[in-house]
Amino acid sequence: MSSGQEKPLVGKPPGNQLSPTCPGHGLAGVSESSSPQAQSWHLTTKMQSSLQPLCLSLEKLHRVKDSMLEAMDRGLSRRTHAQATVRMLPTFIRSTPDGTERGEFLVLELGDIDLRVLLVELSGDTRQTVTVKDRRFPVSDAIAQGPGEKLFAFMATCLCEFLDGLRLPQRAFQLGFSFPFSCRQTRLDQSYLFSWAKRFKCPGVEGRDVVELLQNAINKQDRYCIKVIAVVNDTTGTMMGCEASAEPCEVGLIVDAGTNSCFMEEARCVEVVEENLGRMGVVTEWGSFGDDGTLNDMLSPYDRLVDETSLNPGKQRFEKMISGLYLGEIVRHILAELATQGGLFSGRTTPALLTKGSVQIQDILEITDEQVGVARAQCVLWRLGLEASDQDCFSMQQVCSAVYIRAASLCAAGLAAILSHMRRNRELTRLKTSVAVDGAMFRDHAKFGQTLQQLVKKLAPECDITLVQAEDGSGKGTAMVTAVASRLAAQRFQVNQTLALLKLSPDALGEVQALLRREMELGLKKETQTTSSVRMLPTYICATPDGSERGDFLALDLGGTNFRVLLVQVGAREQGGVRIVSELYSIPPQVAQGPGSQLFDHIVECIADFQTKQGMMGQTLPLGFTFSFPCQQTSLDQGILLSWTKGFNASGCVGQDVVKLLREAVKRKNHFALDVVAIVNDTVGTMMSCGYDDPSCEVGLIVGTGTNACYMEELRNVGTLAGGEGRMCVNMEWGAFGDNGCLDAFFTPFDRQVDEASLNPGRQRFEKLISGMYLGEIVRYILLELTAKGLLFRGRPSPKLQTRDIFQTKFLSSIESDGLALRQVCAILEQLGLHVTCEDSVLVREVCQVVARRAAQLCGAGVAAVAEKIRENRGLEQLSVTVGVDGTLYKLHPHFAQEVQGTVQRLAPRCSITFLQSEDGSGKGAALIAAVACRVAHHQRA
Ligand code: BG6
Ligand code: GLC
Numbered sequence: 001m002s003s004g005q006e007k008p009l010v011g012k013p014p015g016n017q018l019s020p021t022c023p024g025h026g027l028a029g030v031s032e033s034s035s036p037q038a039q040s041w042h043l044t045t046k047m048q049s050s051l052q053p054l055c056l057s058l059e060k061l062h063r064v065k066d067s068m069l070e071a072m073d074r075g076l077s078r079r080t081h082a083q084a085t086v087r088m089l090p091t092f093i094r095s096t097p098d099g100t101e102r103g104e105f106l107v108l109e110l111g112d113i114d115l116r117v118l119l120v121e122l123s124g125d126t127r128q129t130v131t132v133k134d135r136r137f138p139v140s141d142a143i144a145q146g147p148g149e150k151l152f153a154f155m156a157t158c159l160c161e162f163l164d165g166l167r168l169p170q171r172a173f174q175l176g177f178s179f180p181f182s183c184r185q186t187r188l189d190q191s192y193l194f195s196w197a198k199r200f201k202c203p204g205v206e207g208r209d210v211v212e213l214l215q216n217a218i219n220k221q222d223r224y225c226i227k228v229i230a231v232v233n234d235t236t237g238t239m240m241g242c243e244a245s246a247e248p249c250e251v252g253l254i255v256d257a258g259t260n261s262c263f264m265e266e267a268r269c270v271e272v273v274e275e276n277l278g279r280m281g282v283v284t285e286w287g288s289f290g291d292d293g294t295l296n297d298m299l300s301p302y303d304r305l306v307d308e309t310s311l312n313p314g315k316q317r318f319e320k321m322i323s324g325l326y327l328g329e330i331v332r333h334i335l336a337e338l339a340t341q342g343g344l345f346s347g348r349t350t351p352a353l354l355t356k357g358s359v360q361i362q363d364i365l366e367i368t369d370e371q372v373g374v375a376r377a378q379c380v381l382w383r384l385g386l387e388a389s390d391q392d393c394f395s396m397q398q399v400c401s402a403v404y405i406r407a408a409s410l411c412a413a414g415l416a417a418i419l420s421h422m423r424r425n426r427e428l429t430r431l432k433t434s435v436a437v438d439g440a441m442f443r444d445h446a447k448f449g450q451t452l453q454q455l456v457k458k459l460a461p462e463c464d465i466t467l468v469q470a471e472d473g474s475g476k477g478t479a480m481v482t483a484v485a486s487r488l489a490a491q492r493f494q495v496n497q498t499l500a501l502l503k504l505s506p507d508a509l510g511e512v513q514a515l516l517r518r519e520m521e522l523g524l525k526k527e528t529q530t531t532s533s534v535r536m537l538p539t540y541i542c543a544t545p546d547g548s549e550r551g552d553f554l555a556l557d558l559g560g561t562n563f564r565v566l567l568v569q570v571g572a573r574e575q576g577g578v579r580i581v582s583e584l585y586s587i588p589p590q591v592a593q594g595p596g597s598q599l600f601d602h603i604v605e606c607i608a609d610f611q612t613k614q615g616m617m618g619q620t621l622p623l624g625f626t627f628s629f630p631c632q633q634t635s636l637d638q639g640i641l642l643s644w645t646k647g648f649n650a651s652g653c654v655g656q657d658v659v660k661l662l663r664e665a666v667k668r669k670n671h672f673a674l675d676v677v678a679i680v681n682d683t684v685g686t687m688m689s690c691g692y693d694d695p696s697c698e699v700g701l702i703v704g705t706g707t708n709a710c711y712m713e714e715l716r717n718v719g720t721l722a723g724g725e726g727r728m729c730v731n732m733e734w735g736a737f738g739d740n741g742c743l744d745a746f747f748t749p750f751d752r753q754v755d756e757a758s759l760n761p762g763r764q765r766f767e768k769l770i771s772g773m774y775l776g777e778i779v780r781y782i783l784l785e786l787t788a789k790g791l792l793f794r795g796r797p798s799p800k801l802q803t804r805d806i807f808q809t810k811f812l813s814s815i816e817s818d819g820l821a822l823r824q825v826c827a828i829l830e831q832l833g834l835h836v837t838c839e840d841s842v843l844v845r846e847v848c849q850v851v852a853r854r855a856a857q858l859c860g861a862g863v864a865a866v867a868e869k870i871r872e873n874r875g876l877e878q879l880s881v882t883v884g885v886d887g888t889l890y891k892l893h894p895h896f897a898q899e900v901q902g903t904v905q906r907l908a909p910r911c912s913i914t915f916l917q918s919e920d921g922s923g924k925g926a927a928l929i930a931a932v933a934c935r936v937a938h939h940q941r942a
Helices: 045-054 058-076 148-166 210-221 234-240 301-308 317-322 324-340 361-367 373-383 390-425 446-459 475-500 506-524 596-614 658-668 682-693 749-756 772-788 809-815 822-831 838-873 888-892 896-907 921-941
Strands: 103-110 114-122 130-138 172-178 182-187 190-195 225-232 249-255 259-266 279-283 431-438 463-469 551-558 563-570 578-585 622-627 631-635 638-641 675-680 697-703 707-714 727-731 879-886 911-917
Touching: 045 301, 045 324, 045 390, 058 390, 058 446, 103 148, 103 475, 114 148, 114 475, 130 148, 130 475, 148 210, 172 210, 172 475, 190 210, 210 225, 225 234, 225 475, 234 249, 234 259, 234 279, 234 431, 234 475, 249 390, 259 317, 259 390, 301 317, 301 324, 317 324, 317 390, 324 361, 324 390, 361 373, 361 390, 373 390, 390 431, 390 446, 390 463, 446 463, 475 772, 475 838, 506 838, 506 896, 551 596, 551 921, 563 596, 563 921, 578 596, 578 921, 596 658, 622 658, 622 682, 622 921, 638 658, 658 675, 675 682, 675 921, 682 697, 682 707, 682 727, 682 879, 682 921, 697 838, 697 888, 707 838, 749 772, 772 809, 772 838, 772 888, 809 822, 809 838, 809 888, 822 838, 838 879, 838 896, 838 911, 879 888, 888 896, 896 911
Parallel strands: 103 172, 172 225, 249 431, 431 463, 551 622, 622 675, 697 879, 879 911
Antiparallel strands: 103 114, 114 130, 182 190, 249 259, 259 279, 551 563, 563 578, 631 638, 697 707, 707 727
16 A cells, blocks of 8 residues: 555545545545535644544554454464463353254343343244343442452342342243453353453452352352353353344454454364364454554554553553543544644633543544534533534544544454454355444444445455344343353263263273183183184294295285285395285175175186286286185185175185185186185284384284284194194184173164174174274264254254265264364265254264274273283283284274274283384285295295
8 A cells, every 4th residue: 555545635535445544534434525514624734644643544454454363373372372462262152053042041241330130031943032031230339349249249139139020930040141351261151350341340359260259149149049151251242142144143343332352263273272173252352452562553642642541551552442431532632632733722722621531432423423423523512611613623523533433444454353364264265254243333323334344345355244233232142152051061961971882981991801801712722712702713824024035926905995916026125125016906895795706706807907917927926815804724725714794795605715716716717827825814914014024013903994903822822723832823803802792781772783784793793893894884873863862963864874884984084183174074074965063063073083982992902902911921021012003994093093002001001012004015914924835835845
């Protein structure tokens, strides 16, 4: 903006052009065209130079906006919050009304001159009618400045008197308290007063929780059973009481005796509160903006005078340029200066003009009126003992206008900062919101709103606002907050009840660990093996790789999210170690669940495709087959499928040797021979793959579509084999843990529903609590239950939620990502076809968290059982062991791994466990096993 625009202009403003707050501009309350005499009136040079310091160009207003944005950021940051001038106080209001609020609520509204008691009835139906009964009780100086105890006792007495007058049958009420002072709020019903302001100064209250003081005073009356459930600032009350039509109202603004604002902030940005999802109302306390000197170059000499003679010099600098308590004083100082310089009243002043408080905000509001303003100026000047000429009256109108419009412009800059901040944090291209405004400055003069609206358009062009005049002060809004709080408290209780079933205490986890340990022992012993739910299958693998393995191998990896065919070239470490080329193939559900011959034919076709692509046709490489299902092995290259798990159910395979099924398919397809040397579970493949890099890797863990673990067991303990020296890797098949009923006490109704609807009811019960294939379904059943209870989707059934498997692991993982804005959570759910409100998405995320945490903890209890077993086997005080891990849930979920590790640490404190994620999949491990097998075979032949 050129400096020319800062010059006061005389004459008709150019068109509708907006910018400065200088006299004579279109924005000013009066323009020269507003009266017939306008042509002959003019601004004197003295007037121009006196008003010059009040001029704010658009450029300056942009600077105010930018500084406000910075100040807001400082208020929000945990590091700078305590010293910030704009304090950004959290309100613990987490949602704006959604129209369903209902019930009768008491409200206490403490105003500057009176205490208003209201009984507000909210219908909660589509029209949301609000019925208000109220009574005002004047607050005397003796109360406003007497001991705090008296003030609160007075409030309690007024409450009882009001209720007595209503003669209602009920005695119990919930109450919301509108308390318009700066407070440090720590809960919706806990708020510590920083300092009194305005007319109030009751000793003994600052630093105390005003809810507690009020509740104690009410209890002392012992008449009604009234529970204070919310305390709100008047700005929040204003915002919450706004009946916004098109857009939700997420900003509140008060410009009255004081000024303040509030808005709904992304909770993650309110660093002083430990929450990162959803929104929270924040009261800016912007009145003190500039107390650190930020506004110094905008301050006029009159502002300095007003400040010096105020009750709180140096404080509330922004408020002193904007709010009704101070504007009269600014006008008075300008008039006095002009008079002293001879620019007004023929150079005369009067004692009244020089007396603090002789010009009031009401005078300004009337004088800036286009119709009667000049006449009002005359009356006011007469009251001040001044005989004023027409020119004097016109000049006074100009002064009032300049002061008033500057206030509105500064307010617009502040509002623009809030809106831009909201838009930025919500990552929106445009922000649309209603702004609830209250206070005489706005209510009594249309110009204020017009200025706000027009300047916000200039200062925050990417935001559209609708200004809504607040009705009923903050009373209705306070009732709304109370209603929301009461609804949320009731809902929270029900949500907690539902989710409590999924929260496991440390004792419960210890019990799971002990149960698994018992099942492991039973599973290892020949005599008890059939009673155990974990099979503890021998794998015929007796050593982890030692680095001497060499050669080229083919590998298959079947049973996880993807089917893969791999060429694995194992060389000397110094020559790069293991090189892998692989290709992904899909196994459509109809193939996974169709005839077994079709499944194995498909596998052979994929191998042929791979070999063609790699130019390997006709080559017969030794093959390691990762087959991630329970198999009874009698040797390394033979595996009888015990049962299908996860999404597989191909017919004619259970009870068959999988290697034989593969060979038959090769024959059917006339494919050249395959040399299958090893069949390997994915846990084993993972352990071997990680073991290649870390020799202390003696446990393999999978948490993906399914879950399972293997570990190196002492051969002497493997009672199902002949026994002997050394160790053998045992595939636990822990997914089936609990299939004999031993975990029944831990299953929730949701787990039962998931089980019943699965391909294999009654089986893989532990897996169904933990793995990626089932977690989304548990979440879905919980959400259905919460909807049925009216706690989600406003109780309306969401057809999409009836769709099986809509929540895949990757969605669970992204919903829980740290630092995700609420909008992104909503977007993820929208992608799934779920139309959610903010509150819904907060709850959905909470459900995901609870379900995933339980899964991780159960998995941790399992690992703890395994580690403890190894430690005891080896008679060690302390065990150090590495667990090789794979699986999309473990790898992709933002918190899963950490939760597993934390749980293991708590449950197996004598084991120090390193978790090593497998980078190359279990195919590499299968190839290494094949390599060892070839080496051994070679030795045996030699
Ligand atoms: C892969 C392994 O990386 O992880 C597979 O190579 C294993 O053998 C799989 O089955 C498990 O994870 P998911 O998530 O694919 O089931
Ligand atoms: C299932 C299979 C098991 C496999 C696990 C992980 O539990 O039965 O063999 O290891 O899934 O893929």
